[in-house]
Amino acid sequence: MSKFYPLTVSTVRQETRDTISVTFEVPVELAEAFAYQQGQHLTLRTQIGEDDVRRSYSICSAVQDKCLRVAIKRTTGGLFSSWANANLKAGHQLEVMPPMGHFNVPLDPSQGRHYAAFAAGSGITPILSIIKTTLMTEPNSTFTLYYGNRASSSVIFRDELGELKDTYLERLNIVYVMSREQQDIELFNGRITKEKVEQLLKHWTPVEDIDVAFICGPEDMMLGVSAALQEAGMPKENIKVELFAASIPKHQHKPRVLDADARHDTEVTVILDGNATTFTMEKEKESLLDAGLKAGIDMRYSCKGGVCSTCRCKVVDGKVEMDVNYALEDYEVARGFVLSCQSFPVTDKVVVDFDQAE
Template sequence: MSRFFPLTIASVHQETRDTIVATLAVPGELRETFAFTQGQHLTFRTQLEGEELRRSYSICSAVQDGDLRVAIKRVAGGQFSNWANDHFKPGASIEVMPPTGQFNLPLVPDAARRYLAVAAGSGITPILSIVKTTLAAEPGSSFTLLYGNRASSSVIFRDEIASLKDRYQQRLNIVHMMSREPQDVELFNGRIGAAKCEELFARWIRIADHEAAFICGPQSMMLEVSQALQAHGMAKENIKVELFAAGTPAKARAPRPATANDPRESEITVVVDGVQRSFAMAKDKESVLDAGLKNGIDIRYSCKGGVCATCRCKVLEGKVEMDANYALEDYEIARGFVLSCQAFPITDKVVLDFDQDD
């Protein structure tokens, strides 16, 4: 759903010096609307100095917890993150879009699988939801969690992770990596990257014993860990990734020269919340998302950078090309899904459905 709903902030906890955890109160009539799958995120909206801001934050609750929590870390120059850390108070209201995202795998109660999770900094947020939910839903499965931070003081959910370890002593293995705080075991010092993965996979973590992996963090870390996992035999389709920031800035799109047989405009039809709308747009000048918003269509979006997948839709007719993609996996693209914030029409007619999830 592309609609935003006003939710009340039930409580705010100062998790670390620069990170808050906010619990949202969901009224009974919206429980089904805000039901979530582990690893999904929420998109928030507010008006700040006359400008509409939208930001996505991962849900950190387990599905079984019965509450809805997000962690928001201050980011240098981050308009929304700094505003939220200063203004999120119990009783305040914030506009929230229902959960979206594909950063998960289907759970099977009688499964006995071994998973690997790799997180850096605030990338722990969806990973915590995935680990907690999976350990509760699959009693025969286990997790290895590799979590990187600069120092112990910046570890988000440190106490909750420790409690989780106490609860699942035989099924949860946790490795804390510190890049700026020396630890007793030299193997656990340094940044999570290609070189460190080679050390860990050779001396501590046997990849062949793990059936799937979840990675969340900066782009460089995600790419290096994913490549290392594949080099050690894990199939690419078993590696789920989620970025909390794109490492490359958006670039201006170079227009393609038009020909007599290739009109400069494309007729776009979109299906949003069951309503079909059409509009014409110029090719190669702006994304389908931006053109749709200019035509008054309330298309869901958040980052506009190809990272969060909030604007994910399915191509039913015609073709588009994407400038960037940090969110969709190969199988999703093969099924016709695209990110409308990065999609530019290359055919004279394009039909996009924003209501399809599978």
Template sequence: MAGARHGAFHPLRVAAVDRLTDDSVAVTLAVPPELRETYRFTPGQHLALRRRSVDGSEIRRTYSLCGPAGHPDGPATLRMGVRLVEGGEFSTFALKELEVGHTVEAMAPAGRFVLEPTPGHFAAVVGGSGITPVLSIISTLLSQEPEARFCLIRSDRTAASTMFLEEVADLKDRYPDRLHLVQTLSREDQQAGLPSGRLDEARLTRLLPALLPVESVDGWFLCGPYGLVQGAERALRALGVPRGRVHEEIFHVDSGVSAASAPVTTQARGAVTATLDGRSGTWPVRDGESLLEAVLRNRADAPYACKGGVCGTCRAFLVSGEVRMDRNFALEADEVDAGYVLACQSHPVTEQVELDFDR
């Protein structure tokens, strides 16, 4: 995909802002013809957005694309879901100030929480705004692959807080025999369906075998808050699902939660060599600095968004040397085994470290 691995942003015009719930909106961006190839996306990917705050500082956030993919000439529009986060500068701006005609800067689509249309049986466990990338996956899969089926298990606080309620209902009406929908509410009783309560590990371990043949599902997609995703992963592990069939994307991690790699001694000083868009450079790493921070001091176009180890925008291949990652909520085990790291969370262990952002 053109432009998918570098940090370039392009200004895109806001074509629509649709209220979904009291605390969420769907934002649609118009893509001009000359950028449609750049913004071609795989269902499940996200966009990094950028804006300047009133004090001139830069704010970056990532939001998942919710529309179907596969436009032959690239997408004319990009639609994403934004839920208000307490204290969140960008989400507050999107819900309270963003209007049609405004311009938003967007990086090319990125992310590996994806599913290309293929025959098979797939399932997802999502919580809250975790429905956003899965909505893109389901709508693309069922429209393009007649031999595919999908089971969507979603958890929301209340019916009124459920994002994309009508869109999911429309998909169920369109594909009644191929989309199995299970809705749970944690803070409200339903007249029909499952009793209220959280989808924790114990409940999912009992529930999933009753809903579908767990062992024959070709791919599981877990998306939402950290607790729900981790509980679902443990439930699937207890049910014997191979780790390679489970794909995760976490939308929110409390600051106290850690997913650090094994503790090792960090080199106080060192140097990082980085390749980005075919150009390489070598720069010193200051005390306590992440590799991303060292690269950004010299290459402002280095890709990043959350800087919290969640979005995966700063993913890079570790060519040589050794690093320690503080947190990793974005890379799957096979990516780490293959040599990929999150630059925003990586600190040098050896004096020389080489990263390649282009791989």
């Protein structure tokens, strides 16, 4: 699972002025490795100049599509996204890591639930996969999507969403919220904020009618929607969130002050793909990930910002502290899972297992 595999791009489609969708050819011998669940993401890797660049992008195809497709939106200063939008063509090869992520819930064809999703901009990417997969898997379930954009021209997958609505007329409700394009219903103008969601829950979709909610977008939107849902009575465990990497907040690690008689170094053992490698690192100088990479271990990672969960591993001995965590659920942290890019050793010995993180 930690390996990158060369996959050939089969199609590149312009979705909006600054967003492309990219479909990969998956050889028969890799079909099992690249089988995915709705809401998961791929880590892509390529060489741009002298830089080894890797980024994570959500899969936007349904599980039933058997088509590995991601969307890449060009972001200001985004090295990979700018390169991809300008250069990526059918026939190109990219290094791709098998699907990862837990932005989903188990589906059951026998159950009928009402799901709600709140997305902004490129946050629609995993949500599209979740909606399509869910409606095809659970014939008795319904879905309401609140999708925020600046204007109609910036709506990613607008045609595809329209076709989905035509297919599931009675089971899919799509509400577009526009911040720079006036709509007839005043409630649907502006941004998706905590206050906006409070009004939507009051006048449009009562919280008691929602079984599971999915949120994907910038941090402030994600926090606001989650707070509105919880304050309205929705249990936190019924809310699934995914922060897209383009809005990673800047974070600078603040080293802890160690006792004068405390050891400043830690013996770290990394279990990866069945192999155990041990190295020594300073406790507060760098993260487990950076120290492991410096020690020559090909540890998996992508965003390095605590968002994508690509560097997820389990602490099986010792203790670490995480600076930030936007990717792991509370129950995962309670079971010992951490993000190695944000983890700093506390004890003199630490053992982390990437294989248990699958």
